Amino acid sequence: MPQTLDELVSRYKQGVPESLLPLLQDIQDEFGFLNEEAIIRVGSHLKLPASKIYGIATFFDQFRFVTQGRYHILVCRGTACHMSGSFNVLKELEKILKIKEGHTTRDGYFSLEAVSCMGACGMGPVVKVNGEFHKMVSNSSIQTLIEQLRKRA
Amino acid sequence: MFFDIEVNGKIIKARNGDTILSALDRNGIKVPTLCHINDLPPNGACRMCVVEVEGRQALLPACSHPVEEWMKIKTHSPRVVKARKTNIELLLSNHPDDCLYCERNGNCELQKFAEDLNVRERKFYGKKNKYKTDPSSASLLRDPAKCILCGRCIRICEEVQHITALDFIGRGNKMQVGPAFNRGMNLSSCINCGQCIMVCPTGALTEKQHPGELQDALHNPSVKTVIQCSPTLSVTLAEEFGLRAGKDMENLMFAALRKLGFDYVFDTSFAADLLIVEQAAELLSKIKEKQPMPMFSSCCPAWIKYAEQARPQILNLISTCKSPQQMMGSLLTNHFSQVEMISDENLYSVSAMPCVAKKFEAQREQMTHKGITDVDTILTTRELARLIRLNGIDIQQVEPELADLPYRSRSSAGKLLAVSGGLTEALIRTLHFMITGKEFTQPKIQELRSTKGRKEFFIKIGEYNLGFAVVNGIGNVSELLDEIEKGRNDLHYIEVMACPGGCVAGGGQPIHPGENHSRARSKAVYEVDEKEPIRFAHKNPSLISLFDQLLEKPMSLKCQQLLHTSYEKREVML
Amino acid sequence: MLRNERISKPHIYIGTGTCGRVAGAYDTLEATRKYLEENNIPARIIEVGCIGLCSYEPILDVQLPGKARVSFRNVEAGQVESLLDDVFNGHLPDDQVIGQFQNDIHDPWDTVGRIDRIPFFALQHRIVLKDCGIIDPTSIEEYIARGGYQTYLKCIRNYTAEKICDWVEESGLRGRGGGGYSTGKKWLIAHNSISDQKYLICNAAESDPGAFMDRAIIEGNPHLLLEGIAIAAYAIGATKAYIYVMAEYDLAWRRLKIALEKMKEYGLQGYNLYGSGVDLQLYLVKGPGAFVCGEETALIKSIEGKRGMPESKPPFPAIEGLFKKPTVVNNVETLSNIPYILRHGPQTFNAIGTANSKGTKVFALSGKTEITGLVEVPMGTTLKDIIFRIAGGIKDGKEFKATQIGGPSGSCIPAHQLDLQVDYESLWNAGAIMGSGGMVVMDENTCMVDMTKFFMNFLKKESCGKCIPCREGTRRIHEALENITKRSVNEGGHETLERFKGIMQLEGLAEVIRDTSLCGLGQTAPNPLISALTWFRDEFEEHIFDRKCRAGVCKELRVYYIDVDKCTGCVACLRKCPSNAIVGQPRQPHFIVEEKCIGCGMCFDVCKFVAVTVK
Ligand SMILES: Cc1cc2nc3c(=O)[nH]c(=O)nc-3n(C[C@H](O)[C@H](O)[C@H](O)COP(=O)(O)O)c2cc1C
Ligand code: SF4
């Protein structure tokens, strides 16, 4: 059930700064990203200055201030995947999608992110698209994958 | 409890609870620091203060590591010096080579350590981050390229001022300092107190300047330039010329300003006297009319902005008197210009202030006439000193001169506005006269002269039992405001100064890294008060004649028009 | 019937831990479900965690009533039908059998070897991983049936907190999170500091690239960890315990959530547990993603809702930690050892391992070995045994080059040191660190400069930025390494000089970063560089002087040429070359002008006739 910002915020007690991260996580889970309105709202609820919340949200990799693409592509850049060529996969994706890591395509279909180790090191390079894993991807298999996703989109 | 430690082969005394740094400090051994702020808990970020401790593999940060009995310390061994030098070189690898064009050239801690450590070439080449400067604030200029991420501004703003306008943004080498959402400072909760400038080791935070406009005015023969100098200025300007803190150069300063080309030179202390009289009258009438109490002072623009954004519900309790700077500005454009027959566009009004918030204040809509600011340019103490040097004036060699008529004289009460508690002291003196018709016989109130962040003083004057509170350092105000909102009702007047210590420690004062000169500066102000003949604002002869000629009496209609202002709720990113 | 031992209908176990899911375990699960339905077989399907044989995933076990449980490897969805057909007909396909589990109750299959005898398991000694991949992680009943939580209850009823601290110290257990500090000592400090509130934090941040031990423990046997946490909390006098799990570990998170609810149901969480007067509240915290938040002071700040920047120690968390109260931070693996120690006595634990490193250590083995996965070995096992006996040696008959141990800021260990024992002291003496347990094996096709660059890039990105040496230093080291793996446009001038200078400065810079950084991240950041320079200096020199990457990894250093016999003159490469380095006429063989080539590899990629090759 979708929730409003107020509903999410009111689940947490007022003025308890340590609720900050879970609350931000809830908001992001619900809306897909954070924005100024959310941060100011959270700030007045938890009695935290906006500058602090923004500082914290930009410290952690998890928080975003832009929407994700319809397909959110995570490329594992952990050690094992690196050895099996994940760097090239990432570069290939950047080339195909014409975006840099951390960005979303203009049509809003794809966003690309590099993460460290997804815990399947034996099967690298690992790519995860909207929660679905793809193992041992190569430059050519990634191309096919993107084409398939494009067709679906 | 004292015990021995060994430093550089000599035994020195250390105390339980000392950090290595405080033990070394007390024994006169200097270790460079970049992130440490005296009196705040250590944070250990810059690693400049590292020392070698026998038996420890890593170098230890002196600022945060407790000293222990067994310690054998080397503070300047080759290994330590190399580490410090490397750290500076690393900082410089992401720093613009801009010293020659930098506000802090000659007074920059980074530059000083680079020099001390004999850095003579750029060691690490590589990418530098790209940043945008933030010119949006009326008071401050932020240049993140020069920021070394020491975090001192953040901590002073958060831990001392409790404003928290700034924080780190991002992580790692992409990190920078800025307000929420990395938007302009003008949209942030910054109250323009400038305390962050005072602790910034580099030129990353400076006051906003407009030197060109002033130069043009000074050299334009058809423009009459007027300057007013804050009560504080005369006791702090000397520091900029390498003289001892607290040396009073009032009349030398006036002379130097005329040499600079100012056509008229005034002392804002005169307007301070006016403020005292006007505000005392306002308070008395409020007490008599049984209006909601207490009344808050209004001369600190940083405090006003704080109230407008954080406590709009108390705005009706703030005195409507303009600050002395703006009272003077208003007199100059509305009275002086008529007396001297100078047209609006030909009067260029400058003030020299210890404060960067005054730059913001001058731009408030309420402080303009016909869309033009009453005061055109505000110089900080630092800027004024630079101007004096630029024009080749040797301030120690000039002949002393007096301020100009018609606002020539001042009382020492007006001078007291420079220090926290001074306004209240001065106000009580005049209030006493207004209530009893007699002069106050003990004008010096010791309780209000301590260095505490919050002071209270209760006195019976005539039939009235009056309570006064003095807050300095905006971080100390919210507690008192809470008490009042909860119903505390024994206070009648509350003086708030945003800077810890008052204007003597204002954000426009001379910067001495790691040293606090406000005590010496305050002492100088009190000395003025001790030895001066006129200690009561209402006895200032120039002021008396101004009332005769123009203002009639305190709180008159004329006064309302010229000397009062209004406040309104302000939306910022809190 | 709590233990799944005497069963009346067939049980099918499928490993659906993260690695299983990546390998396609959910499809296998679906296929199995369909198969059972279609064939009307009343069997139970149980999702289990991972047993550690990543490269064998998806793994499916079958247990027929009365018969021993058998494990099968690489059971893709398409193979389910034939496999189960075979099994239910009493035939086990040789090529997919891993082995069978043996006990006194069940009849063993006669054609199948024991799973604990296959080389992968034979040399392991499993304490914390013992039941991972075997039991149902969502069932507290199964955990309890195997003796779980008995130890905790015994502790709170019969033993003083102090006694427990002493026993843990006696066991010789040292922190598995990397530091290797005596767990019992740490507990005692916290136990002895007086405060109205104390906290225990379980550090499951685990954001090392290439480490997944903690995740596997939680996914496979969450109650083991929770029992360890409960005991630890009691021992230090903490009534509140936090478990800090990386946000990406969604499965681990869900398993923990279920497990916590079950604990509550069984009265193992709450106030005055079983009348003992002991209170325990457990909280789950989702770490929002920053490697440095694995560092304990940063982790604490992050739980407090602050930026995860480390603080100077002292004061140590055991004196002043979360919300300024005494706090013990322990790693998942550390805590998962606790129930064993207290159940079997400190001496039993103490008997495993070497003089100063007791017990076992779990490693996440990845890279170029035949088998990748999780192994748990007694301290003191040699690298050779782990890599060549347990993991089956190097894949595809390639040559072993080095192994990186200790995570991104660990060290590489070259071939001639393969006899090194893994325990805290031996590793330390060899200039390496235990770290949290990542072990990456590299073969001849790995470029050491590239690997070092990879680690430095990681550390650069993960540096919190608080202190100068780490923030600015890691970045300059990374840049220097970039420079030597990049093809320079103009070999003559400034750039070459910079490349040399950068390298000359590396070692001095590394020393300062190590000596002056605030937290462990910076202090160990130079390790990969220092160790690679020590053992593989020649590879660095080749990159710098000969501009050559012998492993062929550094793409820009490759030299391309066109095989005139194969080139058809299709001009595809000529059109694509970004630096106009290719000359030739249509339908004539083309040539690459070496001086102009920037090594981008574009021609290599576009040539349909495999005419472009790498020298
Ligand atoms: C940069 C950095 C990252 C760390 N990451 C982890 C981690 O992911 N998991 C962990 O248990 N300990 C990690 N540690 C070690 C912790 O700081 C701490 O020592 C450990 O959790 C203590 O638990 P133990 O005594 O059980 O080992 C890390 C340390 C550093 C410096
Ligand atoms: S901040 Fe200091 S070092 Fe930087 S340019 Fe200015 S004076 Fe030079």
Ligand code: SF4
């Ligand atoms: S200090 Fe050196 S660089 Fe600066 S102006 Fe003087 S000579 Fe030039």
Ligand code: SF4
């Ligand atoms: S001027 Fe004052 S309020 Fe504004 S950022 Fe600086 S310290 Fe904070």
Ligand code: SF4
């Ligand atoms: S702006 Fe100045 S005080 Fe603030 S972090 Fe940067 S260098 Fe330090």
Ligand code: SF4
């Ligand atoms: S205390 Fe004085 S210097 Fe500070 S902001 Fe207020 S008026 Fe300016």
Ligand code: SF4
């Ligand atoms: S060493 Fe690195 S991660 Fe640790 S505090 Fe310093 S900058 Fe942050």
Ligand code: SF4
């Ligand atoms: S590698 Fe790139 S630059 Fe070199 S010849 Fe091929 S396409 Fe041209």
Ligand code: SF4
């Ligand atoms: S693409 Fe291949 S075949 Fe075509 S011209 Fe180039 S080298 Fe020759």
Ligand code: FES
């Ligand atoms: S390194 Fe990619 S999954 Fe572990």
Ligand code: FES
């Ligand atoms: S002054 Fe000690 S670390 Fe900065």
Ligand code: FES
């Ligand atoms: S078997 Fe599951 S982690 Fe590998």
